[in-house]
Amino acid sequence: MxxxxxxxxxxxxxxxxxxxxxxxxxxxxxxxxxxxxxxxxxxxxxxxxxKLTKRVTIYMQLQNTSTLQSRLGKLIILPDSMEELLRIAGEKFGGYKFTRVINAENAEIDGICVIRDGDHLFLLQDD
Known part of the structure; x- marks a missing residue:
């Protein structure tokens, strides 16, 4: 050498x-x-x-009349698609069928690429 x-x-x-x-x-x-x-x-x-691995905390939002209630969050690795995120969230929270994701600022998330490492995401069901 x-x-x-x-x-x-x-x-x-x-x-x-x-x-x-x-x-x-x-x-x-x-x-x-x-x-x-x-x-x-x-x-x-x-x-x-x-760099590629993003961890996010997900919460289930229950709509009771005019108030929103949330349960304890779950820390997960962010998957590659919104569909996969909704599926994983449903499994983590006992079989719920979530349809929408909002962030802590109450803005609806429509694409996985806008989610950052450390974000808090709230999952909703449409009635």
Missing amino acids: ESETVGDTKNSQGKHEGNTGPRFFISHSNKALTNSSSSISSCPHHREAK
Whole structure:
């Protein structure tokens, strides 16, 4: 395995631009060069998964005449579609058939893409 010094790296950057071999970086102590090819290959997968996974809290809203009542919430991983969200919510709350989703600001959610990580969603049934 070939090692590089800081001076070599600065002077030869143009030569290594297309190189896909192991990359080297200087540790915080500046004492040794460390091979980081294994950490580079595994880190992006964890970051991508973290970005793609959204956790939301869902609540069931019961309509009693003029008042809305909600039960305890359930923290779930946001699925890929509104239909799947409604299905999962129905399972979590004992078989209810939900038809609409609103957020904490009482705005109706019509697409899964507008839901953010950490949102509180309230599920409603149409009469």
